[in-house]
Amino acid sequence: MSEERELSRRAMLRGTAGAAVAAGVVGTVLSAGGSAYGAEDDCPGGRRVPPERIAIQLYTLRSALQADLPGTLEALADIGYRNVELAGTYGRSAAEFRAMLDRYHLRAVSAHIGLEDIDQLVADARTLGYRWADCAWANLGSIEAWTDFARRLDKAGEAFRKAGISYGYHNHAHEFWPIDGVRPFDVIARNTSRRNIHFQYDLYWLVEAGVDPVEQFYAQFGRVRQFHVKDRAADGSFADLGTGTIDFARVFRMTRNTGVKHFIVEHDQPTDPLHTAKVGYEYLRDLRF
Template sequence: MGASLGFAAAAAGAGPAQAWAESAHRRRIPRGGIGMHLYTMRDVLAQDFAGTLERLAEIGYATVGVSGRHGHGAADIRRMLDATGLRAVLEHIAYPTLTGSGLPQALEDLHTLGARRPVVPSLPGALHTPDGFREAARQFNRIGLASREAGLGPLLFHNHGTDHVVVDGVHLYDILVTETDPELVGFELDLYWAVKGGADPAAYFRRHPRRFPALHVKDMAADGGFADVGSGTLDFAAMFAHARVGGVRQWLVEHDTPADPFRTARNSYAYLAALRY
């Protein structure tokens, strides 16, 4: 099929010139923005941390989100990252650590890693009430201020499906969005869990500009389970069409239960590198 005919078909009946113009104006994810959230690779990292990072760099990944150190210190991980050309952009740190006496060391370790953003990966179950989320919002503002004063970026929060429930007429996740200071707190939106919880990622990007500097790009299989990015049911192109207004800078691949982590890494990178949105 000729190029103009191909574009015309892709544009569902539009003329070749219009289809070409629409395609030409579509965006690609910047290569420096395609990263791997290392929770995906936890089993192989436990066996060979340095070798796993090397293979991710060979695939084409530019950045990582750190989630578990597997017995390595922050300085050791930084050396391994530097050796591969990978860059850590954030680290998941437990809520009790960030709200307690471990905060200063956690922020210092971020500097060592070369990352800029601490991330709360989840909230304790006891806080899953409106009052609990309001307390978390207060803590997030405090941690975000400490992060800024340490020369780092805003605190981020990573969501799960249970964060998108309505309790006593209140949407829990929205408490965090509306009761935190945008200068101090942002969000690492997990697209799978947002959709699983009934939320619309694109709507969040539009309603709350620049609050979502990082994404967990995780796909949903037809049965509701996890899938390699691009092989499932989520319409990433439609979501990413609003990513710029949302402030997205990092698209971090994640799969919670990959059968073959490196195959997942290859498949997911290939999809994101080729995607136009």
């Protein structure tokens, strides 16, 4: 058995995935529909990420959007993007921002939003059109505080779910650094329901935390519905996709057919945001695995 197949098998048998394997559920998911990479995506060089599942987190382009919102959105469309993930609307109302997206044939598929004032957030989501959203940040000093946060997160996720929005949590590295021997991420996972909270894995931050993205994916099998695809240079800094050290082909190959909905390009500190966006789109569009 190859190393990759053995790793995948062992990872699936651990944690919460173990019960699913015992019930035969994972085998069904891995061999049937719901794929993030459909059969039509097989090709001589390997599978690929379907372009309709590629998006970009607009935080990557925040400086360009602040300087020229319509011009930057138009440039993203010219690169080939059809989907974006929101991080605010840059001083525009939800309706105004939606009109700009429509003008350039862009679609908001996801957003980073908080967990307060849910009624207004739901109204904005319906205007903007996205049905996936994530809490982008929490950093707390004790396991008790993380537990309280997780319970509030779950309550917000339930409210969003009832409104037709799938709500999740986006990781950084610090959720995987133990406090008194306990990882905050595990506290979030234990104190939230799979029905209410999915996970948006930022692959850069998993690697930065010293976590294998594939093993961590299967440790939370079925809950990981989105990837932030962000590369890491050898010195640990952010890098444009394909120029760093993360083996995305391995991650995608070993998590294929498992229901990941969105592959979202991101770079926290780009020197040329539109160049970064172009490199990221072309890398994901051309990647074979």
